[in-house]
Amino acid sequence: MPLYDVKLLCRSFVQTQIYLAFMGTVVDAANKEANGSAAEKKTTVVFVLGGPGSGKGTQCANIVQHFGYTHLSAGDLLRAEIKSGSENGTMIQNMIKEGKIVPSEVTIKLLQKAILENGNDKFLIDGFPRNEENRAAFEEVTKIEPEFVLFFDCSEEEMERRLLGRNQGREDDNIETIRKRFKVFLESSLPVVQYYESKGKVRKIDAAKPIEEVFEAVKAVFNAKDEKAAA
Ligand SMILES: Nc1ncnc2c1ncn2[C@@H]1O[C@H](COP(=O)(O)OP(=O)(O)OP(=O)(O)O)[C@@H](O)[C@H]1O
Numbered sequence: 001m002p003l004y005d006v007k008l009l010c011r012s013f014v015q016t017q018i019y020l021a022f023m024g025t026v027v028d029a030a031n032k033e034a035n036g037s038a039a040e041k042k043t044t045v046v047f048v049l050g051g052p053g054s055g056k057g058t059q060c061a062n063i064v065q066h067f068g069y070t071h072l073s074a075g076d077l078l079r080a081e082i083k084s085g086s087e088n089g090t091m092i093q094n095m096i097k098e099g100k101i102v103p104s105e106v107t108i109k110l111l112q113k114a115i116l117e118n119g120n121d122k123f124l125i126d127g128f129p130r131n132e133e134n135r136a137a138f139e140e141v142t143k144i145e146p147e148f149v150l151f152f153d154c155s156e157e158e159m160e161r162r163l164l165g166r167n168q169g170r171e172d173d174n175i176e177t178i179r180k181r182f183k184v185f186l187e188s189s190l191p192v193v194q195y196y197e198s199k200g201k202v203r204k205i206d207a208a209k210p211i212e213e214v215f216e217a218v219k220a221v222f223n224a225k226d227e228k229a230a231a
């Protein structure tokens with residue numbers, strides 16, 4: 001091949017490489033924007049975990065009042081999705097009736113949207129992640145790691161009593177579904193708590209006590225966080 005052709009070939013190879021590298025950067029940037037990178041918003045997230053009926057929602061309402069967080073209940077977001085007539089509505093409804101865990105991508109999309117649409121920068125995410133797959137997918141998609149995990153510890157006997165007395169007309173507050181929810185909690189959700197425990201992120205609360213006493217313990221956790229941040 002004449003020297004001139006070799007030079008031309010080399011130049012066009014180099015140009016192609018530069019173009020591909022440039023396009024790679026453009027695509028990365030576009031993906032970041034499409035994911036709505038909630039982490040870039042400097043978002044503080046506290047996961048609120050515990051068995052069904054352990055009092056997560058009740059205490060989140062108190063935390064919102066005292067500490068200015070926004071409460072995002074994954075279960076409430078899924079129930080709103082059913083009501084909205086979304087294409088996933090029937091699937092979600094069936095999963096909830098059976099006490100099963102809705103696919104991660106559905107729940108994460110709802111959570112991410114709620115975070116990005118909200119002006120606040122600190123969130124209580126209640127009832128999520130419910131299994132290891134939820135946890136890993138959330139961190140992968142949002143790039144957010146929780147500040148800590150508030151874990152409400154309560155006996156099944158007490159949780160069952162509370163759920164049967166809740167009287168909010170929830171389709172899953174019947175003894176058959178409650179038993180299934182307990183099983184899913186033990187088998188799939190507790191390992192998530194154990195994972196965060198191994199990272200020193202779990203703040204365990206005795207949730208069997210009366211509401212006011214539980215909140216005293218919760219307040220101590222959030223006050224300690226604020227004091228640490230101010231130091
Ligand atoms: N410490 C408590 N002592 C007695 N009853 C409580 C306590 N905390 C909450 N309850 C009551 O128990 C029921 C369940 O509480 P809550 O809805 O807060 O639980 P949850 O953990 O959010 O449940 P779920 O996971 O099913 O959404 C409610 O009727 C609530 O008023």
Ligand SMILES: O=c1ccn([C@@H]2O[C@H](COP(=O)(O)O)[C@@H](O)[C@H]2O)c(=O)[nH]1
Nearest residue numbers: 074075095096099100101102107127128
């Ligand atoms: O991340 C989640 C949260 C909830 N679900 C489903 O909803 C019900 C009710 O959840 P609550 O937290 O008690 O409101 C739960 O049993 C699951 O079926 C879910 O799949 N993923």
